[in-house]
Amino acid sequence: MSKNTDEVLGHADESDGIEEYDNPLPDWWIGLFFLTIIWGVWHIADWHFITPTSNEAHYEAEMAAAAEQWPDLGKKAERDDSPETLALGKELYTANCVACHMADLSGGIGPNLKDSEWIHGGDYESVVNTLTNGVAAKGMPAWGPVLGPKKVAALASYVLSENTGEAPAAPAEEPAAAPEGGAEGTPTDVEAGPADGKAIFEKNCVACHKADLSGLVGPNLKDDEWIHGGSLEEIVATITNGVPEKGMISWKTQLSDEEIAAVAKYVFEYED
Amino acid sequence: MNVHVTQPETQGSAAPAVDYDEKIVKQFFTATVVWALVGMLAGVWVALQLAWWPANLDNPYTTFGRLRPLHTNAVIFAFAGNTVFLGIYHSMQRLLKTRMFSDALSQFHFWGWQLIIVAAALTLPFGHTQSKEYAELIWPIDIAIAVVWVVFAINFFGTIAIRKVKHLYVAIWFYMSFVLTVAVLHIVNNLSLPVSFTKSYPIYSGMTDALVQWWYGHNAVAFFLTTPFLGLMYYYLPKAANRPVFSYRLSIIHFWSLVFLYIWAGPHHLLYSALPDWAQTVGAAFSIMLIAPSWGGMLNGLLTLRGAWDRVRTDPVLKFFVVAVSFYGMATFEGPMMSIRPVNGLAHFTNWVVGHVHSGALGWNGFMGFGILYFLAPRIFGRIAKPSWVETHFWLGTIGIVLYIVSMWSAGLTEGLMWRAVGEDGLLQYPNFVSIVDRLNLFYWIRFLGGAMYLVGAVMMAWNLWLTARGGGSPDAELPVAAPAK
Numbered sequence: 001m002s003k004n005t006d007e008v009l010g011h012a013d014e015s016d017g018i019e020e021y022d023n024p025l026p027d028w029w030i031g032l033f034f035l036t037i038i039w040g041v042w043h044i045a046d047w048h049f050i051t052p053t054s055n056e057a058h059y060e061a062e063m064a065a066a067a068e069q070w071p072d073l074g075k076k077a078e079r080d081d082s083p084e085t086l087a088l089g090k091e092l093y094t095a096n097c098v099a100c101h102m103a104d105l106s107g108g109i110g111p112n113l114k115d116s117e118w119i120h121g122g123d124y125e126s127v128v129n130t131l132t133n134g135v136a137a138k139g140m141p142a143w144g145p146v147l148g149p150k151k152v153a154a155l156a157s158y159v160l161s162e163n164t165g166e167a168p169a170a171p172a173e174e175p176a177a178a179p180e181g182g183a184e185g186t187p188t189d190v191e192a193g194p195a196d197g198k199a200i201f202e203k204n205c206v207a208c209h210k211a212d213l214s215g216l217v218g219p220n221l222k223d224d225e226w227i228h229g230g231s232l233e234e235i236v237a238t239i240t241n242g243v244p245e246k247g248m249i250s251w252k253t254q255l256s257d258e259e260i261a262a263v264a265k266y267v268f269e270y271e272d
Numbered sequence: 273m274n275v276h277v278t279q280p281e282t283q284g285s286a287a288p289a290v291d292y293d294e295k296i297v298k299q300f301f302t303a304t305v306v307w308a309l310v311g312m313l314a315g316v317w318v319a320l321q322l323a324w325w326p327a328n329l330d331n332p333y334t335t336f337g338r339l340r341p342l343h344t345n346a347v348i349f350a351f352a353g354n355t356v357f358l359g360i361y362h363s364m365q366r367l368l369k370t371r372m373f374s375d376a377l378s379q380f381h382f383w384g385w386q387l388i389i390v391a392a393a394l395t396l397p398f399g400h401t402q403s404k405e406y407a408e409l410i411w412p413i414d415i416a417i418a419v420v421w422v423v424f425a426i427n428f429f430g431t432i433a434i435r436k437v438k439h440l441y442v443a444i445w446f447y448m449s450f451v452l453t454v455a456v457l458h459i460v461n462n463l464s465l466p467v468s469f470t471k472s473y474p475i476y477s478g479m480t481d482a483l484v485q486w487w488y489g490h491n492a493v494a495f496f497l498t499t500p501f502l503g504l505m506y507y508y509l510p511k512a513a514n515r516p517v518f519s520y521r522l523s524i525i526h527f528w529s530l531v532f533l534y535i536w537a538g539p540h541h542l543l544y545s546a547l548p549d550w551a552q553t554v555g556a557a558f559s560i561m562l563i564a565p566s567w568g569g570m571l572n573g574l575l576t577l578r579g580a581w582d583r584v585r586t587d588p589v590l591k592f593f594v595v596a597v598s599f600y601g602m603a604t605f606e607g608p609m610m611s612i613r614p615v616n617g618l619a620h621f622t623n624w625v626v627g628h629v630h631s632g633a634l635g636w637n638g639f640m641g642f643g644i645l646y647f648l649a650p651r652i653f654g655r656i657a658k659p660s661w662v663e664t665h666f667w668l669g670t671i672g673i674v675l676y677i678v679s680m681w682s683a684g685l686t687e688g689l690m691w692r693a694v695g696e697d698g699l700l701q702y703p704n705f706v707s708i709v710d711r712l713n714l715f716y717w718i719r720f721l722g723g724a725m726y727l728v729g730a731v732m733m734a735w736n737l738w739l740t741a742r743g744g745g746s747p748d749a750e751l752p753v754a755a756p757a758k
């Protein structure tokens with residue numbers, strides 16, 4: 001059965017004693033080699049000449065198939081201010097956008113969406129475009145591939161229905177009392193005033209840290225792990241100055257010292 | 273019909289005594305063991321970071337992006353490189369019946385190479401890199417590599433020139449392809465214009481740069497991790513098995529087909545990229561044609577063991593070699609499959625590629641290296657301190673590889689499928705990238721476990737060889753490996 005001759009070539013003295021047989025190549029190995037050569041040649045011919053399947057052709061075929069299966073996907077949906085659509089928009093907004101734009105659209109990491117100032121245009125078309133494609137460089141995600149045109153339309157309709165066209169907040173609004181000395185300007189008096197820490201937290205912080213303080217975009221605030229220190233003073237400092245490079249907002253322009261002290265105390269003392 | 277040839281173990285040295293340079297062999301032996309530990313420790317560390325990020329120690333020098341190239345450079349150029357040099361300096365003197373051409377050049381090569389590795393370890397954590405994978409080192413180090421390589425080449429070809437035999441054994445051909453091709457690859461891919469002592473720009477741009485890079489990258493696999501190791505296999509496997517090589521004819525045919533086909537396969541790293549379509553197709557076609565030439569090497573290894581399989585069961589050196597050759601066969605089947613565009617579309621950018629890499633790296637390169645170290649130890653030191661540890665190392669390593677590869681296949685398929693999963697509404701089912709990464713965590717832990725076992729095996733080896741060299745251990749322990757040459 002075997003064609004192996006197992007005869008040594010006899011130059012072991014020239015290879016440190018290693019003998020070599022000169023057995024024929026196994027048939028299946030030769031077969032495999034020819035088969036892969038044919039496969040390779042056929043692959044080249046097929047890919048470029050027989051059923052030209054260039055990368056572009058592949059891409060177009062897949063897109064065409066998708067367009068047939070989901071005809072609405074590529075199209076933009078019209079603005080629709082019906083109560084159902086606005087309710088859907090609100091639901092989607094709460095689920096996806098509050099972390100950056102705040103529940104009342106007043107802005108945080110992302111800009112204010114209520115006022116008359118638009119970076120990328122405030123007409124329906126432009127808002128749909130911004131939502132669909134995002135602004136990758138500035139941190140606004142692209143929602144088109146995630147939510148699809150229908151949901152994007154509901155969101156755009158919702159955002160525009162909430163837009164009051166109010167004048168953008170003037171920089172002068174910054175509390176003049178913002179402590180001088182910036183980062184070091186931590187209020188020394190951390191006695192919580194009359195302000196209600198829980199209410200402030202729920203209005204401003206839940207989007208990122210969740211109502212039970214377990215954390216989402218921002219870290220968990222009820223465990224013992226503190227990135228920037230867990231004493232009351234340190235918490236006040238973190239809230240006051242923020243951690244801009246990680247996305248935690250500096251609240252000193254939006255909350256008064258008392259409010260910061262109150263919300264810090266709420267966080268510090270929080271128990272499930 | 274079986275002509276049984278017995279090769280007395282001593283035959284090599286029965287020839288008129290040649291005064292081989294054993295010092296350089298011992299030096300590369302030591303370097304191989306040391307860098308194995310360093311490179312694999314770095315591998316386990318980055319594996320841990322992927323499972324549990326605080327292991328990056330929260331400082332820039334030990335983050336993933338800087339330790340990962342340290343790992344790849346340490347295992348490829350330091351561990352695998354020194355393994356190959358060890359094998360070449362040991363086997364080529366014997367195969368050619370002559371001392372190396374020049375001891376001075378040997379020493380220059382050894383110390384130059386170790387210095388280059390130290391320079392790599394000192395620059396990469398500080399973020400000095402060319403940002404080309406497997407060619408990260410900055411230009412002054414690249415020039416040093418070129419100089420050391422040329423010195424090595426002179427010494428290597430000089431030794432061939434002064435050889436005392438006519439016939440060049442197959443291992444030598446494979447070594448030659450390594451010495452020549454790596455020089456060309458290294459120089460061409462690293463051509464760049466320095467703008468400061470630590471920074472340079474490649475002379476190629478855009479797609480040309482990418483193509484040159486992966487022509488290099490792929491052939492680094494071919495001519496640094498494959499052909500020299502095949503050369504080592506052709507010397508050490510028949511030596512350890514004490515059997516004739518299965519087929520001289522097969523060795524010629526698979527050698528030439530392998531080196532010819534490999535050079536063209538680089539574009540399989542750039543599928544679905546901006547590289548012209550036809551070049552991608554050629555890369556894929558040549559990769560498919562590589563299956564048989566690669567398996568030719570595996571076959572010649574495994575069939576050489578005909579008549580010695582009973583010894584495979586008891587001799588750990590042969591066990592290491594058999595597993596190495598088998599993983600080589602597996603990786604060289606998997607690779608061509610991954611070169612087919614639709615398959616690559618699923619595998620690319622996933623952990624599947626990492627699994628593929630390590631079935632070659634841990635299985636083929638690592639186990640060939642370990643086998644050679646254990647083969648040489650009794651021949652250099654006359655004994656091995658803890659024979660039973662060799663067996664333990666083998667099993668730790670084997671189970672470690674399996675855990676590593678299986679977890680990475682699972683992770684790769686999981687993420688590859690999740691990335692493309694589309695729901696009934698035609699939208700991505702997992703639009704949130706982090707939710708996919710989250711799913712991989714378990715696989716990352718399993719990989720870490722496998723890698724850690726592999727590392728523990730290597731530490732046992734290092735400890736064992738240290739005791740062996742120091743003369744510790746139980747001197748009359750029975751050798752698991754064939755008795756030393758006289």
Ligand code: HEM
Pocket residue numbers: 311312313315316317318319320322340343344347348352625626629630633634637638719720722723724726727
């Ligand atoms: C203890 C054993 C080892 C462990 C735990 C390990 C772990 C790792 C990890 C975690 C990565 C990064 C993967 C990623 O980026 O997702 C990696 C990359 C790599 N390792 Fe290892 N490694 C080990 C041994 C080796 C050896 C011995 C070699 C070569 C001889 C090797 C060659 C490579 C290469 C080439 C890459 C880059 C892969 C790519 O870019 O796709 N590793 N290794």
Ligand code: HEM
Pocket residue numbers: 405489493497498537540541559560562563566600603604605606607608610611616619620621625628629632633636637
């Ligand atoms: C015929 C043999 C082989 C072929 C055709 C082949 C093919 C491939 C392909 C298609 C990829 C994936 C590229 C991507 O999608 O990113 C790849 C990656 C890789 N393979 Fe292989 N492979 C072969 C054998 C081997 C062997 C034996 C080893 C190791 C000793 C190896 C080491 C690697 C490495 C290190 C990478 C990762 C490159 C990177 O950093 O992206 N390959 N190979």
